[in-house]
Amino acid sequence: EPEVTQTPSHQVTQMGQEVILRCVPISNHLYFYWYRQILGQKVEFLVSFYNNEISEKSEIFDDQFSVERPDGSNFTLKIRSTKLEDSAMYFCASSEFSPGGSLSGELFFGEGSRLTVL
Amino acid sequence: SQKIEQNSEALNIQEGKTATLTCNYTNYSPAYLQWYRQDPGRGPVFLLLIRENEKEKRKERLKVTFDTTLKQSLFHITASQPADSATYLCAHPPDYGQNFVFGPGTRLSVLP
Numbered sequence: 001e002p003e004v005t006q007t008p009s010h011q012v013t014q015m016g017q018e019v020i021l022r023c024v025p026i027s028n029h030l031y032f033y034w035y036r037q038i039l040g041q042k043v044e045f046l047v048s049f050y051n052n053e054i055s056e057k058s059e060i061f062d063d064q065f066s067v068e069r070p071d072g073s074n075f076t077l078k079i080r081s082t083k084l085e086d087s088a089m090y091f092c093a094s095s096e097f098s099p100g101g102s103l104s105g106e107l108f109f110g111e112g113s114r115l116t117v118l
Numbered sequence: 119s120q121k122i123e124q125n126s127e128a129l130n131i132q133e134g135k136t137a138t139l140t141c142n143y144t145n146y147s148p149a150y151l152q153w154y155r156q157d158p159g160r161g162p163v164f165l166l167l168i169r170e171n172e173k174e175k176r177k178e179r180l181k182v183t184f185d186t187t188l189k190q191s192l193f194h195i196t197a198s199q200p201a202d203s204a205t206y207l208c209a210h211p212p213d214y215g216q217n218f219v220f221g222p223g224t225r226l227s228v229l230p
Binding site for chain 2: 004033035041042043044045048055056058089091093099106107108109110111112114
């Protein structure tokens with residue numbers, strides 16, 4: 001069964017360092033997302049990406065964050081200068097259809113990348 | 119802005135009983151609701167979707183209802199098993215855009 005894969009599974013970094021989290025979405029999906037989950041809290045939307053550009057972003061997704069789809073398969077999240085409060089599990093997700101469309105936008109999540117900022 | 123509430127942070131039930139989880143939303147009525155299961159340290163996994171014109175949807179031991187008048191969805195697991203222990207998340211699509219809104223989740227523990 002097709003799945004979303006994420007690397008690394010766990011990354012420890014020093015405050016102020018740059019981090020890149022990588023994702024390979026399901027191949028025929030068109031919509032890509034990053035979500036964040038701080039330990040014990042709810043899943044929070046960061047950004048959605050469609051047709052090679054950001055389609056929507058949340059307040060969390062400030063100038064320190066960027067996303068890229070450098071080739072036909074990878075989807076990356078970069079945090080330019082990490083802060084302590086960036087420590088969280090970051091989930092990549094993809095969907096075949098847009099959530100707002102008439103067809104359901106079921107999200108397929110990866111297993112997450114746990115980021116620990118020291 | 120839209121908000122989702124799930125009735126309790128944690129729910130403990132005895133094996134074999136039916137677990138009922140509640141999801142309430144405010145403001146606009148979404149075209150559909152989704153339920154996901156999340157195990158500790160893992161990504162959410164889609165379980166069921168119910169549309170606004172559907173009253174009930176079933177899948178094996180799972181049943182979801184959608185009451186647009188009450189702005190509520192109920193998620194039932196019948197004949198619950200310890201393997202059903204997980205956090206269950208309610209989610210719905212945005213009024214516009216692509217920002218899925220997730221509830222805080224209910225952590226279900228099925229005791230043997």
